[in-house]
Amino acid sequence: MSRVDLKKPSLCTSEPLAKETLCHALSVFAKMVRSCYGPTGRLKQLHNGVGGYVRTTSQASALLGGLSVTHPVLKLLTASVQNHLARFSDCGLFMAIFCCSLLEKCQGLNITPCTFIKISQHLLSLCIDYLASETCGCRMQVDFSSSKIPLDLVRSIITSKPACRLSRMEANHISILVLEAFLFTIPHNINTQMTLGKCLYIPVKNKQVLDSAVYPGLLIEVPEVDLRNTPPIKRDTSGMIKMVLFSMSLSGDLSDNGEGVIVIPHGVYLEAVVLAQLLNVGKQIVKDGVGVFVCQKVIHPALQQYLKENHIVAIERVGLPLMEPLKEITGAQPIPSLQFLSPACCGHLKDLQTLSIASKWFFHLIPNDPVVCSVMLCNRNETAWDELKLACQTAEHVLQLTLRDPWVLLGGGYTEMHLSSYIRHMTSTVEGSILEDLSCSWAEFRMVADAFCSSLESVACSLDHDGGNICTDVKCFWSVPPDVPSRSDWSDLIWKCGCGLCNKEQGLHWRMLQCCASPFPPQSCVHESSVTSTNNLILDCFAAKKNGLQVAVETASLLLDLSYIIEDQN
Amino acid sequence: MATSVTGLELRRLAEEASSLASVVRGSLGPQGGQVLLTRPTGEILLSRDGERVLRALNLDSPTARMMITCLSTHCNLVGDGAKTFIVLLSALLQEIEKLDKGSNAYFFKTHRERNKYKEKGYMMKQVSQFLSVFQVEILDPLVTQKLGKHFQTVFSASGTELNRTTVKLVLEAYFCGKVGYNRQKYMCQLAYNFFFKTTAEKDRNEVLPLVDKYFPELHTTVTGLPVSHSQILDGLVLLRDFAVYCPSDGDKKVLIITEPIHSSLSQLGTEVAISGESQYEASELWITKRTKALMKHLQDNNIGVLLSGIKQHEIVHYCAKNSGICIVECLSREEISLICKITNISPFQPSLDNICTEITETAIATFCQPLQIGTKRFVHINFARTCALQPCCVVFCGPVHGLNEQHACAFHGAFKMLQHLFTTIHLAECCNSKPQSQNFPNAVDNLQQYPAVQQRFVEMQIDCDSDEADTGELKHCEFKMKVLSESEDDLLALSQKYPKEDTASENAISEDDQFVCPGLKDKNSSSNVHGQQFNEEICIRSSHTVSIKCEENNKTDIHRHTNFCIKAGSVMPVGGIFEILLNYYLSCYAKQCQLPDISVLCTLVADVLLTVPKALCRTQKRSAFPQLYLEVTSALRNDQQLLPKQKYLESVSYSLRIYSSSATEAKKRKGLHTVSSAKHILQTSL
Structure with missing residues (x-):
């Protein structure tokens, strides 16, 4: 426009996180992402009011892409999640839930944002160091000579997207196809400038899922x-x-x-x-x-x-x-x-x-x-097909990431619980030098560590959408169905652990998650025998989860540090 | 549209300034918060930069807009200090308003019988004039002499080597004000590494302006990764992917092209007449043959990489693939210009059809390979035998684009700051005759009270390798002095001929007193309210060069600055120390001053100065500021070493600059006041 227009003055807000509108918007957003998380997540239908494309989804990339957010703080949050997804394709909801929990917990505490940011950064570095260390109890090495772990990884991803509407057999079939396609893309000849091939998806709608196939070439x-x-x-x-x-x-x-x-x-x-x-x-x-x-x-x-x-x-x-x-x-x-x-x-x-x-x-x-292969993907209708294609692409990307960092994390919420008990254990005693570096008091440190750990636990708890409870023991965490009469014996009701590896043994002491027990060093559930014997392990991508953790804490720090918002009204 | 003219009241100005200050006060200091800005395009930016924040407000009121414009000009020169500027301005205006409301007894009792209105205007004018001479006559000498004792330097004892720890401390203090709390140390480390890498073995004074100019090409941003993945890479990262990539090892010859190699049958704006089919066929054949011959010529000259500013034809890609030449296309003009500057070659021109002679305008690349960052692929290239600077590239990673942009701007500003750090500033000498000096005869006398200063430079004596330097952070002094000089020039006519006596003093100047006067006029001429010619005399003494360039000035010849100089690399403790010291010395001066009005105004400015350390201490415990004040003043009184364990250091010239800017600003307000107060409310409609 060559015309010179008078500019409208900007809208200013100070101390944005204390304002009612933002708190409300954040809590709605948090509820939404929490409810989509996991294989039993609730689906969301996205459509605009004027008859555009309708999408039913529970995946972060489709969800956040379809939402139109107006508040700048929320825009920042969704942009951060989408940037992470562009790079890693997975753990978008994990990141969003963790970030929202951190923000909510911080507001409940009476600590200056600066101190909270410093301490949470310190705790994050503890987590990342632990994940990279040899003694990490929640990660497993991937052995590419056997297809079990990669297949379980792909299956975990495919089954965690409920909008695809796949039965167990269909999910198995698709997982095998995706793994087969990925294996095609690995070139036979090894030279210095190797790159992975491509996987092209051919849409076929209105057919049975079991008719899907992979074609080399x-x-x-x-x-x-x-x-x-x-x-x-x-x-x-x-x-x-x-x-x-x-x-x-x-x-x-x-x-x-x-x-x-x-x-x-x-x-x-x-x-x-x-x-x-x-x-x-x-x-x-x-x-x-x-x-x-x-x-x-x-x-x-x-x-x-x-x-x-x-x-x-x-x-x-x-x-x-x-x-x-x-x-x-x-x-x-x-x-x-x-x-x-x-x-x-x-x-x-x-x-x-x-x-x-x-x-x-x-x-x-x-x-x-055949470094390039075509996957003929069939599904019943268009919207289910879109979800399935997205899930397959995520699985392929995760396999590529795992090729580079050959580790997987135990899924089903286990990693979060494990990290949380680790942090609680490590922060139960803190050296004075650390407190001095962070220039905070012992009480503040404890409060922030508690908030950090309960945010991690809340991510794991969001996997359950039926109102059940979680109780933990030394090794793992177990889910309890809701509405349990208080006098009855729990041990009859608990039958499955979060990671899928542990058996219910006698003599384990369980306690409810929310009660404050003394912290214990977490033991690993990972044993050789249990890994090979258990079918259908639930696994998570290591690189994506690690990055999601880091970026979530950074985004939360960024948002807590805001003291003023200026919105241009032009 | 109706324009209305209203009387301008001091109260309104003070209110506006204080509301502006409240916007930025939250971001002041190392523990300050960030401000989130949205652009009209919907883009989200993060900033702690006071200037950017205030400009985004899009205010209606013309006086507020003028304050912000002055702030912008200040920032364009200095690169920092916007928040301090506005906080000081607001405090200054408030104090003057209080003075106004308070007893007018000091001022001009003789005029009581006049119209009270006019009297107020007259008083404001007096204040305004005082402020204009205040800087040169009082502030400059005070800073250089009294505060000079407390300066430190970034150079090591030998004088030319840089003390690395102090440079780091300077950078840390800078980033404390610019980026978020948990990233200051990291960014500082990154900037420190980058600085020493780019200036390795090259002349600092050449490298820094180049880095400043080409900074957009020397950095890349990546979203979706945590900040800790940011890194410095050798060589350049070009924001394009390879159009044709032929992997190979070893050095490669690089050629730059900005024209198409494959010519087309007709060019834009020309008409080609074809008379027959055979002619058309022959032309097509000829064009293809020519392209093949050109590409063969390139191959014969062992060209390995072609950097093209435009998109080349498919045929060129085909030939290049066959001859093993890599092609990178569609590079921006700035990238091409940077590469030409670094490698000292000019682009090859295929239109000259020169396939007989050897191609000489080539550079050598030590490597040229694809680089995958995040989701995109770029070209990573490094050159051997670079002339101007050793190219290094910074990759900023962050969760969102706004954060990356904030870090990139802070980085850029840090280099501007370092550029100023390594220059010496001579303060303008206060001349004996002044246009407005009739009210302040004592000012001249005061000047003559510092005879010893006239002939000597203020040297930075304090050793820098002492412990306190290691524990603290430093900001440099240059900025403050610079702003001091330039903003004063609005009203102060410094274009005075020095009396002849000074030439005698020239001989007393030591041999290495050579100075260069760059032209720095452009900055503040726009903010000149009274339209007086201003003349800047900022002389930069370079210890190596001998050249003397004089700023064109219609009245005078070369000005010798024999006194008041701040040497390159001067730094001082940060965190409000400068302000407290200045406050102390100003108060002392005010006490001994004979004229009551000057004394009052000096005390006023001195009190205003304290708002800055108060604001900085607000995030600490309640008693932080009084404690600090007590420490500093008692050390001064007992003539002790100032705060040996002080953690933060800051820059002298910086603050001075800011203060003089704000003083000028305040004074301009008075100017406005007197002009517009003569008008009453008029309504004109179009």
Whole structure:
């Protein structure tokens, strides 16, 4: 706008965290994320008031992406969670719940924000050091020679998204598929500049989930008419199919001639020139014995006809996203201009097949070394499919992260409880030097440590949405169903521990979570035998959870440090 | 639109200033909180920078806007001190208002029979004029002589080497005011490492302006990771991914291109006439051949990396892939300019069609590889044989973009501050004849009371390697003195010829007294209310250079500054010590001053100065400020070493600058007062 407008004065708020509106908004947000957490989480339906896209989800990335937040403090919080998710894809809800709990607990305490921030930073560093240490009791090494732990990891992620509406069998099937696809993307040849391949998801809706499958290589969708009467494809001497890849437009129009003006006299037809060039290329291709002709953009119909007559499969309009995978699996160099056609640019395919699924037709390009694979994902309806795709992508990303940091954390809330009891144990006695460094008193330290630990515990408790209680023992924590008559014997009611590894043994002393017992050094539930024998372990991604913890504390520190808000009203 | 003119009352000004001060007071000091700003685009920023916060307020009132503009000009020069500025201004205005309301007995009893209104205006004018000379005649000498005893220096005993611990302390004090509480130490460490890495083996005075100018290209931000993942990388990080990447080891030759290699049939704005099909075919063929020949020429010259400012054609990518040349495209103009500056080469011009001669304008890259940070891929490149500076890049990580931006701005400001730290400032000498001196005859006498000062420089004597330096944090002095000089120039005509007697004193100047007067006029001319020519004399003494450049000045020739200089690298304890010291000396001066009005105003300024340490101490225990005050004054009285265990150090010139700015500001208010008070309410409608 070139007009100079009078600017409206900004809206100022001081001491924002003490204001009623923000507290209310934060508590609503906290309730919302808590209720979505875990496999029994409640679903949320997102839609705008004017009939746009409707989404049913319980995953943080979809939820926060669809929310429109106006309060700047909440915007900061959601932006922080979304940034974490962009990098790690998992543990978004964990981060959000932990951050909100910290904020709520801090407001209940009578401590200056500065002191709270300092002490919580110190406690965070204790947590991170513990997680990285050898003696950490909640993490397990991942052994990639057996598929058990990676499969359990994928299954934990898939089953924790209730909006996918998967039965147990379907969840198993999908987990196996995802792991298989991931294994395809790991290249066979080890060299210095290796990168992982890609996984492409093909949507098929209105089909059974069990019909999903993984195909090594690429699936390219084509119109049905192309696949009638396909003759056998030409192969060269080694049995491979030669393929050429064009990245330029073969449509015969003169689009690539610069931005100026070209003046052509009457009677001169440049399109004819270009068409003649294209047909020449076609002749050359036939002479070279090429079997598959792929173009990123449009192919001129005359050229297509010519190629069909000569029994060459022509695939047009594959688009930019598929160019990189095509280059990788076939080794073909995309040809930028007609003068550059040479036998050296050809790629090789092992096989080319046609597929038909749910009234769509595909060419299946099978390479020698399938670092790229296509996952044909089926689900009943669109919204469930979106959730499933998101879950699969998260699982794939988590597997990549685990490849780099080969650890997993015990899930189901176990890590949070374990960390919480560790912190309680470590902070039960504190050296004077630490208090001096933090320039706080012993009482303040205890209060903040208590708030930190109860925030961690509240994250674990949010997994239960039916109002049950949690009781802990030396090793693990156990969930108790709600409405237990106080006189009855609990030991009959408790049957499952949070991590899934422990058995109910006699002689364990249980106590309720909220009662203040003396802190104890937490023992690890992880034993070799228990790991291999237990089916269906619940596992969490190490890197994502660690980063989520760090960023949650940092975001909480940031928000507590705010003393003023200035909103521009223009 | 109706414009209205209202009488301007001092009370309204004081109220406005105090409300502005209350906005920033929460962020003052190391334990201050942050302010969250939203832009009209919806972007969220975090800041503790007073100037940014106040500018975001978008105020209606013109006087408040003027205060903020003055603050901005101050900040543009100095780079820090906005909050202190506004707190002082508000306190100063409040005190003057009290003075106004209080007894007018001191002022001009003879005018009692006149209109009380005019009398008030006259008194304000007097105050205004006093303030303008206050700085040069009273403040400058006081600072350099009395406070000079307490200065410390960042240079080590030998004089040219930097004492690293003190530099670190200076940086820590700076970051305490700029970033959040739990990140100060970390940012300080990062800045310290970055500073010593970039200035390794290069001339500091060349490097720092370059870092300042190209800072946007020397840093990258990444969201989604904790702050502790921030790091310093050797070389540059270019904000693009490779268009063509051919992995290889070893050094590579780098070529910079800003034009397309593959020419097209027609250019924008030209017309190409094609007469026949064969001509078209031939042209296309020729173009492709030319591109191939050019790329072959590049390959023959062993070019390994092509850094292009624009997007190149697919054919160029194809040829490059075949010849093993990496291409990075669409680099910004600033990045290209930085690379040209560092490597001292100019871009290659393919349009010259020069494929016969060898390509000489190449640089050597020790490595050029992709770098994955967060979710994006960048290009990480380092050059051998760089001339101007050793490029290092900072990667800022943080949970949100606003935090990264805050850290980047603080970093940038820290380097501006360091730039000023390493310059010496000579304060303008107070001349013997003054336009407004008729009311203050004593001012000149006072000046002559410091004869010893006339001919000597104030040296920074205190050793820096003592323990107190290790435990404290330092801010440098330069800033304060600088602001002192420049803001005074609004009303003070410093364009006086020095009397001839001074030339004799020139001979007494030591040999290494060479100075350079840079042109620093641009800063405050805009805030000149009375339209007087102002003339800045800030001479920077460089211990190495001999050049004398004179600022153009329509009245005078080269000004010799023989007295009042603050040497480069002077620092002082922070946390309000400067203010308390100045308060002490000012009060002493006021007590011995003969003129009652000056004495009153000196005491007024002295009291105002104490608001800063009070504000800084507000987060500590109740008795923190009185304790501090008592400690300092008793040490002064007993002539003891000042606070040997003091934790924070700050800069002298900084504060001085701020005070003089605020004094000028307050004085301008008076100016406004007298001008607009003559008008009454008018209504004009358009």
